[in-house]
Amino acid sequence: MRLEFLVLFFVFFTLVSISVTRGQNHDMQASPVVTSSPHVLTEYRTLANDLELIHVRSEAFTASTLVARWSFKPALELELAGKGHGLARCISEKLSLDSVAWEEAATWQIHPDGAVIQGPMDSTLSGWNQDFLDAIMHPPLEAIWPAVQEHWLEKWDAENTPVMPAIARVKSHLLFGPQHPYGELHFPRTIEAISASEIRAYHTDYWHPNNSQFYWFTPMEVEDIPSSWVTQLESWKSREVQPSAVTAPGRPRSIKSAIIDRNSDSVGVCLAHILRMKPDHPDATALDMIRHLLSQSTTTEVEIDADPLMGSFSIAWNSTPSVAAREVRGVLNAMRERVNGSLSEGAMDSLRASYLLSQTALNLDWPKQSVHDMAPQDVTWVQNVNDLDSIVQTIQASDLQRVAINYLRPKNLHLILDGNRSDLEAVAREFSPEDELLFFNPQGRQMSNYGPVPAGLLAADVIDSFYEACGGVASFESLRSAIREGTMVAGGAMQMNVKISETYGVGNRTSYSIEGQAMMEYILRPGQGISIQMGQQRPMNSSEYRRYEQGLYAGYLLHLEDLGLACEVVGTAQRNGAELLVLELRHNGKLEQTLFFDTQTHLLMSTTEERTGPTGPIILTIEYEDYRTFGGLTFPTQIARRSNNQRMDFTIESIDLNPRIDQSIYSWE
Structure with missing residues (x-):
């Protein structure tokens, strides 16, 4: 997930007036500001079962998008790794079957920790609304899983072995380790071991109203969340969510390098480290400004992902064997400059303007593209929607350097290279000792660093x-x-x-x-x-x-x-x-x-x-x-x-x- 979406719609601060009010226990409150410019109005509501409903309206919105998200850390799945993804696939399959009867089309993405659906502003329960809410509230029928499981296994290689998905899997494994729910990986053998009852149990264990938030983004003329929605959601019984006992992942004491070996002339590169920051931390905006500045500071076109919810910071790009080492040095130097140096006031003014402009560019097509570009956790920007402009203006060069020192780890990170091993070992050795290099295949399985085992030896x-x-x-x-x-x-x-x-x-x-x-x-x-x-x-x-x-x-x-x-x-x-x-x-x-x-x-x-x-x-x-x-x-x-x-x-x-x-x-x- 991308941090830029955490500040989604901060662009409106330079253009609009915004009113945000909070309501509790069925009381919806709002104080719209009359202005000729488009504005955003956010209304909060908590149902009797502790489900939070957030209605976000704007004259700029031309479609309806409903985002459901859950807050939980799952337990280790071990030999059944993939249950959360299996549940998401079952719910998506149910919606595919239900959508045949819908009068108007809707599109959706289902994730282990939430869902996003976009459709027409139908306030009745005859379209996608009832089916979507029903799919979220109730475990899928066991009969759905066998076909979903078979289709998933058929597509597993195509979905998980291309360069960037393979890097993402290895990155999670290295950052969090196999004994952490974010670090364990699913494979065909673990998917085959999952039963339909275990898919249903995952829903029962984690998807509850009392640990969820529903965000509904609509045009301004849609004044209220439909009462039929409220009635249906209030029938969803709250349950206790058992906390997951997992150890906090550590960070390497130096740069650790890993190679994903595949027959390729190109190279995928990723630098990643643990990020210890809560999404609502006061320094979150400063960190996002650093992300934006780093993307401008390198000659390489990079994708930077700062994910406080997952707890990771990564920079990824495509390269070639001949220039990969030079590009890695350039990105590391850019990170070190943020840690060791401070921007001039003129540079800070330029960064503030550029940063706000970048947010405008990101949101031109939202929520039209939201189902495709936004994960369920990418809605926390609503919490600070009133304050981005003032926050950006008050952030000083010393704040950026302090945040960089606290959160960037140019000396303690993982370097992941995807390509031909014979081309990349020299690149990896420039940053890590030879005897500490790790090797993976495109499926994400770690390969032995050693010579072959003598035949028959136990x-x-x-x-x-x-x-x-x-x-x-x-x-x-x-x-x-x-x-x-x-x-x-x-x-x-x-x-x-x-x-x-x-x-x-x-x-x-x-x-x-x-x-x-x-x-x-x-x-x-x-x-x-x-x-x-x-x-x-x-x-x-x-x-x-x-x-x-x-x-x-x-x-x-x-x-x-x-x-x-x-x-x-x-x-x-x-x-x-x-x-x-x-x-x-x-x-x-x-x-x-x-x-x-x-x-x-x-x-x-x-x-x-x-x-x-x-x-x-x-x-x-x-x-x-x-x-x-x-x-x-x-x-x-x-x-x-x-x-x-x-x-x-x-x-x-x-x-x-x-x-x-x-x-x-x-x-x-």
Whole structure:
């Protein structure tokens, strides 16, 4: 959705007088201003079921457009991804069947979070009105879904694999991640898994009158919302909407590059980052002025999408392999100029005039084209329809720079390139390290960065070979306990003593101390754990517990099912002259850890994982070196942990196998 529509009709501020009043509980109020110029009148009304009706009238309007929108965040759909889109398609299909009986034509677009329909000003319930409201208020019949599902699957490739739809899908996946409802993607297999009852359940869960707003745009002579509409909508029962528990997405600490590989001589380019701004934020207009200024500041014709409702900011354009890198640098420089520099007063005056003029140009054909160009959420401009001109005039150069600093992220974004991989890898490497590049196919599926998997090789084979090389699977499985002692150096300076006591299946206690004084401790029992720092005790959350849970097992890779993990061999890699086998561990479908095993020694050489920290993603890499034998079993004794710009080096000096350990050390109050 495009932010320019959020300020739709702000153009009228330089031309017209506007009156806006708010009414509640069936009372409609309005104070039109007499003027010879076209004007906009906005009237608000709330029904008994808390549905909000907003009637927007203007002498400039020549058609009737009804916009329905919902405010909710859906839960993850996981293996049924696409239910919201399926509901939208079912409702659109119902309207197609109903429209055969309509005396006059209407056009519509249905979305998972709303709908837009345009038709004649028919105030009766004999045309599109009744059918449209009925389709919105009630779940579609189950009989509609099989045909809709079949048609959707037939058109899936044509709808989702062209350049810009493919970029949009990958952009959402990268910005929000697969564990966020905005980041999970639907595929043919997930669509096939959706039943008609689940489509109906999606409507029941999310489409309620008490979380919806209906906007009706009409010519000025249409004075009232039809009473028949009100009667029909008031019969719609309100229901509680369950909030969706999703984690806020983080932003990358640098520029992350991804390539959508397709056989093409042209290139689609997109720069995107998370946008943390509410649609009604006081800085929304300043941000839109920055969007407008950026579109004028680049030599490339770009499309800029600032979407506070979705929470993303993106700049996209078409290019060629020979100039793509130069154009990316130009757009990034334009973003940096807004962050680092301030416009002169003359430039600000020019921007204000240009910005208001651009809004005029956008609205010349509205609402004639609204069904095609406007999404349901693009109506929030009505909230500030009185104030745009004064807002624009009061925004200063310092305000633009402040907003740019707060919301533009030229150093922390995703670069997405769509085209021939062989042409684009050099472009991507200019902005991101080679080993961090991501690759996708046009369907939006992430492709492996690694070489082919050896024929017939299973993850269990690699894991068994690792433990056999370290003393034998049976020997690790028979271990009852162990105590490891050594040192930890953080940042090349501070050194702590480390003691890890493990009674397998019972508990794990890891202590960091300086001169005998405990600084940090982590204690686990099956299903629960605590951390103690400088004497302050707190329980572990679920994600923290999962990170330490492997310490309850002598050979945790032999107990992946107990840990809720699935493992797969995903390919081979070359590092420091050695060939490595690459395995991935996943928890509930989400990548949790990547492991690298030497094909010759069978030893585990390193692991990588991505965690979400308070300031964004954290890439943790652990390297295992200097394997030594203690009591017949072999363990790494030099362990280096690197996360972003921090490094910790562990040296294991002794390992005592099967010692007697007082199990009370795993207890806490």
